[in-house]
Amino acid sequence: MYKVAIIGAGTAGKACQSITSRNTNNYVVIDKDANPVSKCSETACMPTKKLIAQAQSAQSYHSHFPSQNDSDNRNLLREALKASKEAGAYFSKREEESNQNWMSSHFIQGFVKLINENRLEVSGKQIECENIIIATGSSPRVPKGLDLKHDAVLTSESLWQKKDLSDEPVAILGSGVQGIEFATALDALGASVHLYGINEQFALLSEEELNKYYHKKLEERFKVSIGENQLKAQGDKISINTKGSEIAFKNVLLCTGSQSNLPSLGFENINSGVEEDGKIKNYDQEGLRIKNTNIFICGDASGLSQNIPTSKRQAHAICSKIFPKEESILENKAPKFDLNICFSIPQIATVGQKYIQLSKSKTNFKTAVASFEDQGRARLEDERIGFIHIYHHENRFLGMEAIGPRLENLSHLIAWSANLNSDIRDWKHLPIYHPVFEQTLNQIWEQIK
Numbered sequence: 001m002y003k004v005a006i007i008g009a010g011t012a013g014k015a016c017q018s019i020t021s022r023n024t025n026n027y028v029v030i031d032k033d034a035n036p037v038s039k040c041s042e043t044a045c046m047p048t049k050k051l052i053a054q055a056q057s058a059q060s061y062h063s064h065f066p067s068q069n070d071s072d073n074r075n076l077l078r079e080a081l082k083a084s085k086e087a088g089a090y091f092s093k094r095e096e097e098s099n100q101n102w103m104s105s106h107f108i109q110g111f112v113k114l115i116n117e118n119r120l121e122v123s124g125k126q127i128e129c130e131n132i133i134i135a136t137g138s139s140p141r142v143p144k145g146l147d148l149k150h151d152a153v154l155t156s157e158s159l160w161q162k163k164d165l166s167d168e169p170v171a172i173l174g175s176g177v178q179g180i181e182f183a184t185a186l187d188a189l190g191a192s193v194h195l196y197g198i199n200e201q202f203a204l205l206s207e208e209e210l211n212k213y214y215h216k217k218l219e220e221r222f223k224v225s226i227g228e229n230q231l232k233a234q235g236d237k238i239s240i241n242t243k244g245s246e247i248a249f250k251n252v253l254l255c256t257g258s259q260s261n262l263p264s265l266g267f268e269n270i271n272s273g274v275e276e277d278g279k280i281k282n283y284d285q286e287g288l289r290i291k292n293t294n295i296f297i298c299g300d301a302s303g304l305s306q307n308i309p310t311s312k313r314q315a316h317a318i319c320s321k322i323f324p325k326e327e328s329i330l331e332n333k334a335p336k337f338d339l340n341i342c343f344s345i346p347q348i349a350t351v352g353q354k355y356i357q358l359s360k361s362k363t364n365f366k367t368a369v370a371s372f373e374d375q376g377r378a379r380l381e382d383e384r385i386g387f388i389h390i391y392h393h394e395n396r397f398l399g400m401e402a403i404g405p406r407l408e409n410l411s412h413l414i415a416w417s418a419n420l421n422s423d424i425r426d427w428k429h430l431p432i433y434h435p436v437f438e439q440t441l442n443q444i445w446e447q448i449k
């Protein structure tokens with residue numbers, strides 16, 4: 001009997017493998033692919049960040065040299081898609097190479113069926129295991145009326161097969177993190193973008209004022225339609241109807257969320273499975289396990305994680321239950337003030353509690369506001385967009401929602417400071433150089449008594 005069987009060797013599964021391997025040799029990893037690579041490397045984090053890096057450079061170049069109208073946008077987009085695909089291939093290869101450290105003795109390729117709480121079937125063979133960790137990831141959610149096989153339908157997985165996108169307008173369905181990242185990047189690279197959102201909520205933002213502001217800024221660049229939409233195939237196009245206005249597109253990129261890759265694993269045999277609303281039956285969210293079993297669910301498959309840091313924290317939490325001595329390793333404990341970043345242009349970031357959480361819990365709080373619109377460095381970089389909203393009570397930091405340039409760095413500084421000491425008065429004395437984006441925070445300090 002194996003001590004641990006890990007199903008799925010993406011980011012979450014590999015994090016579990018790494019912790020398991022330092023505690024026991026009696027484990028097995030099972031994946032449907034012969035040399036498994038995480039979604040992060042192949043189609044998600046890495047190629048998108050390459051696309052965004054190129055888009056940021058293109059935008060920056062055009063804003064600094066507006067008279068240089070030589071940009072062949074068509075080539076830019078084509079080259080950016082190619083380079084992004086290559087970035088995915090580079091990181092995938094690196095992952096495949098490091099798989100060799102453990103695969104020869106601990107890997108089975110195949111599709112898994114759960115027989116009962118301690119027994120699996122894979123490639124016609126049954127194996128027994130004391131603990132089962134399911135880390136089979138997620139797939140793009142396909143809205144009603146659409147068929148993934150239709151040529152016009154693109155996902156974050158199939159996009160990288162496209163050689164070009166500049167010949168026809170691109171509809172982006174969904175105004176969440178992925179939708180905003182793709183919309184702003186593809187626009188900066190010369191695509192004709194039309195963004196469709198269900199409501200006026202963009203990426204991570206919950207505060208109405210910030211959402212309205214971001215909406216306005218997006219509309220200065222490309223078309224944005226908000227409201228319920230109906231989708232249907234029309235020859236080689238997909239038509240999108242919002243509030244009576246119908247447009248047909250040859251490229252429709254789905255950024256409509258994801259769903260757990262769980263249904264085909266034989267969950268009926270352990271009285272579990274994915275229910276219609278996407279929830280997992282008999283799943284203990286705190287313990288990350290199917291109730292009364294030693295079957296754990298980790299990463300995107302859990303429906304509770306949609307990013308790498310959370311997947312890794314979950315992996316650590318699960319392995320600590322299986323190997324109690326891991327509990328003393330603090331490296332992956334959830335921070336008091338967590339952070340989230342949308343790598344859009346401009347970026348969006350949140351730290352700690354969001355406006356909506358504070359409002360719903362009827363917390364007493366004030367908002368300190370800083371603007372990038374006339375900030376020195378932002379003017380020099382021609383990135384004069386955005387606001388930082390810091391929510392606080394009696395000088396204690398509670399949370400932040402922000403739009404602005406290079407927020408991936410600023411939000412880390414805020415999150416790190418808050419986790420070390422949440423009294424904002426003490427942050428006023430930390431060094432700030434000149435001229436830098438961080439000087440924007442001086443506007444906040446003035447509002448903290």
Ligand SMILES: Cc1cc2nc3c(=O)[nH]c(=O)nc-3n(C[C@H](O)[C@H](O)[C@H](O)COP(=O)(O)OP(=O)(O)OC[C@H]3O[C@@H](n4cnc5c(N)ncnc54)[C@H](O)[C@@H]3O)c2cc1C
Binds near residue numbers: 008012037136
């Ligand atoms: C476009 C995009 C951009 C993103 N950008 C970021 C980012 O910048 N930062 C960030 O933190 N997160 C980002 N994410 C999210 C991040 O990529 C995921 O949260 C993470 O990759 C999920 O890891 P996972 O291990 O749960 O799943 P995966 O990496 O998908 O691994 C699942 C594994 O399970 C295997 N598998 C599936 N079904 C079966 C089966 N039936 N039997 C056996 N094996 C199976 C697969 O082959 C695969 O190896 C992004 C996601 C997308 C889509």
